[in-house]
Amino acid sequence: MHYQILFVVFLVFATMAPLQALAILFATSLFIQNLGDAATCSDCFVHSRAAYYPNSDEQGSDTGRCGFGTFGATINDGDVSAVSDLYRDGLGCGACYQVRCTNSNYCSDKGVTVVITDHGGGHQTDFILSRRAFGRMAQTTDAAASLFALGVVDIEYRRISCSYPNKNITIKIDENSNYPNYLAFVIWYQQGKKDITAVQLCETQNFVCKLLDRSYGAVWTTTSPPSGPLSLRMLFSDEDGEETWVVPLNNIPGNWKPGETYDSGVQVNV
Numbered sequence: 293m294h295y296q297i298l299f300v301v302f303l304v305f306a307t308m309a310p311l312q313a314l315a316i317l318f319a320t321s322l323f324i325q326n327l328g329d330a331a332t333c334s335d336c337f338v339h340s341r342a343a344y345y346p347n348s349d350e351q352g353s354d355t356g357r358c359g360f361g362t363f364g365a366t367i368n369d370g371d372v373s374a375v376s377d378l379y380r381d382g383l384g385c386g387a388c389y390q391v392r393c394t395n396s397n398y399c400s401d402k403g404v405t406v407v408i409t410d411h412g413g414g415h416q417t418d419f420i421l422s423r424r425a426f427g428r429m430a431q432t433t434d435a436a437a438s439l440f441a442l443g444v445v446d447i448e449y450r451r452i453s454c455s456y457p458n459k460n461i462t463i464k465i466d467e468n469s470n471y472p473n474y475l476a477f478v479i480w481y482q483q484g485k486k487d488i489t490a491v492q493l494c495e496t497q498n499f500v501c502k503l504l505d506r507s508y509g510a511v512w513t514t515t516s517p518p519s520g521p522l523s524l525r526m527l528f529s530d531e532d533g534e535e536t537w538v539v540p541l542n543n544i545p546g547n548w549k550p551g552e553t554y555d556s557g558v559q560v561n562v
């Protein structure tokens with residue numbers, strides 16, 4: 293009888309060891325999975341540093357590397373930024389980020405929402421904010437003065453959806469375009485959190501399409517564009533690689549003009 297009990301106890305211990313080993317393995321795998329989630333978590337804040345444009349402009353730069361021109365300085369009331377790695381060869385142009393500094397004496401929880409319109413870096417910063425945006429991370433105007441005095445501050449940031457109430461996606465024909473041989477344009481007011489990774493122009497008569505080049509920043513170009521009214525197709529991609537073609541209601545008119553803007557008649561919320 294005693295032997296039997298001992299044997300059972302022995303069995304329990306013998307089976308427990310592998311169970312414990314399994315439990316530890318399981319916990320470890322959960323931990324590793326959590327680490328993985330943290331690395332890909334799109335809503336999480338990432339630590340970095342931010343500076344502000346050295347010029348005296350409150351807003352951004354007219355000559356920003358995204359090619360947005362004046363729009364790139366004034367969009368979002370001038371809460372705009374240059375980025376270094378996040379520029380992603382121009383793909384990052386037009387993306388929106390929540391940026392907040394981390395010094396609790398000066399900085400608000402909310403921080404500021406900026407639109408990327410330029411490329412730049414230095415001092416291990418990911419963001420060079422417009423003066424206006426930099427100041428808006430502060431709790432008060434006094435706190436803003438302290439932030440400006442620091443020049444470069446610790447921040448955390450995350451990508452968020454862009455929002456342009458009462459705006460449709462709009463095509464701005466670049467001033468350097470040359471009708472009808474060379475067409476260059478940028479896309480304004482793209483809402484949401486996706487990247488435009490490809491753009492096509494199609495003839496509305498026989499549907500011959502041409503894939504455009506991203507020449508630099510947010511500027512899409514083509515030599516000898518199709519003629520007549522042009523139907524635009526934009527490929528929206530998210531960070532998981534999901535892709536959607538969006539075809540606007542309105543065409544770019546056949547007699548498009550450099551400097552002109554055209555309302556696409558659509559907006560996205562992706």
Ligand SMILES: *[C@@H]1O[C@H](CO)[C@@H](O)[C@H](O)[C@H]1NC(C)=O
Pocket residue numbers: 458459460541555556557558
């Ligand atoms: C956006 O496009 C829709 C559909 O074409 C149009 O009815 C609306 O007026 C446009 N909105 C703006 C703000 O232009």
